[in-house]
Amino acid sequence: MTEIAGSDHGHLLHMRHPHHHCAVLAGLHSACPTHSVQVFGEEVSIRLREPVAPAVQLTDLRLVRGGRVVLGDVNLSVARGSITAVLGPSGSGKSTLLSALTGELLPSGGSVELFGQPLPRDRRALLELRKQVGVLLQGNGLLTDLTAAENVALPLRAHTDLPDAVIDRLVAMKLHAVGLRHAADLYPRELSGGMARRVALARALALDPPLMIYDEPLTGLDPIASGVIMSLIARLNATLGLTSIIVSHHVHETLPITDQAVVIADGRIVFTGSPAELQASHDAFVRQFLDGAPDGPIPFDAAARPVAT
Numbered sequence: 001m002t003e004i005a006g007s008d009h010g011h012l013l014h015m016r017h018p019h020h021h022c023a024v025l026a027g028l029h030s031a032c033p034t035h036s037v038q039v040f041g042e043e044v045s046i047r048l049r050e051p052v053a054p055a056v057q058l059t060d061l062r063l064v065r066g067g068r069v070v071l072g073d074v075n076l077s078v079a080r081g082s083i084t085a086v087l088g089p090s091g092s093g094k095s096t097l098l099s100a101l102t103g104e105l106l107p108s109g110g111s112v113e114l115f116g117q118p119l120p121r122d123r124r125a126l127l128e129l130r131k132q133v134g135v136l137l138q139g140n141g142l143l144t145d146l147t148a149a150e151n152v153a154l155p156l157r158a159h160t161d162l163p164d165a166v167i168d169r170l171v172a173m174k175l176h177a178v179g180l181r182h183a184a185d186l187y188p189r190e191l192s193g194g195m196a197r198r199v200a201l202a203r204a205l206a207l208d209p210p211l212m213i214y215d216e217p218l219t220g221l222d223p224i225a226s227g228v229i230m231s232l233i234a235r236l237n238a239t240l241g242l243t244s245i246i247v248s249h250h251v252h253e254t255l256p257i258t259d260q261a262v263v264i265a266d267g268r269i270v271f272t273g274s275p276a277e278l279q280a281s282h283d284a285f286v287r288q289f290l291d292g293a294p295d296g297p298i299p300f301d302a303a304a305r306p307v308a309t
């Protein structure tokens with residue numbers, strides 16, 4: 001048994017263990033302190049001396065919007081290095097959950113911790129922490145009068161004092177990471193839907209955030225572009241040592257790259273587990289959602305939630 005101290009930035013070893021395909025040392029977490037890794041083809045067991053906090057820890061979270069409880073009793077741990085899919089029917093509260101992760105929506109109860117740190121309430125500290133979270137917005141949010149490269153450069157210009165030559169180099173690297181180096185000088189109107197989504201992804205990655213959040217990354221894309229985006233998300237997660245959370249109602253496209261699936265319905269988390277456990281679930285909410293059945297416990301108007309007290 002080899003002991004390795006917990007590290008936030010270790011990108012040293014590629015590993016595989018029974019529950020997740022954590023790609024890098026950053027994927028080690030307290031719930032699973034023993035891992036087996038391949039070093040030059042040799043199987044080596046390692047054990048953490050210090051537990052490493054999960055990338056995201058939600059405890060007894062309660063989220064209220066417009067005076068209504070949208071989500072309650074939310075408890076969720078997202079291991080570093082993993083990909084988590086947050087699934088659920090329209091209006092179930094997926095976007096609301098994301099806005100709590102970025103600090104945009106303050107919880108009415110419970111706590112949100114990112115990398116072991118509670119989300120700060122102070123605005124300046126919150127802005128600083130947000131640099132650690134890359135968000136791929138629904139609808140891309142690209143500025144139409146800027147080129148692809150200028151769009152990707154925006155966060156670097158806004159949040160760093162790097163010289164132009166360094167920014168240009170970083171932008172080229174980010175565009176290369178999404179396979180679009182050749183599209184640097186194109187304007188958003190000159191890009192296909194899939195290409196625009198990849199430029200937005202490069203921009204979300206600009207500041208090298210350790211946590212990536214994808215809000216409905218497949219909306220408006222055809223099956224081929226959807227496949228490209230999902231495999232890109234998986235590849236970036238592994239090669240850059242990220243942790244990813246994907247919010248989607250595209251179950252069949254999302255599950256193949258997912259380590260942990262979370263289903264929200266009825267104002268709460270109704271399922272947390274592996275994709276295989278999800279497929280085998282007999283929970284009535286899960287089954288109705290997976291099978292797309294019109295009749296079941298999920299009301300047609302999923303927005304109908306009890307009033308907050």
Ligand SMILES: Nc1ncnc2c1ncn2[C@@H]1O[C@H](COP(=O)(O)OP(=O)(O)OP(=O)(O)O)[C@@H](O)[C@H]1O
Pocket residue numbers: 065066067070088089090091092093094095096097249302303304
């Ligand atoms: N700003 C707001 N004020 C009041 N209610 C809101 C607000 N934003 C969302 N809601 C309500 O919260 C509930 C959850 O909405 P949310 O957008 O989080 O769902 P969702 O699962 O992301 O849906 P979709 O898949 O359609 O985007 C809905 O009932 C919605 O009407």
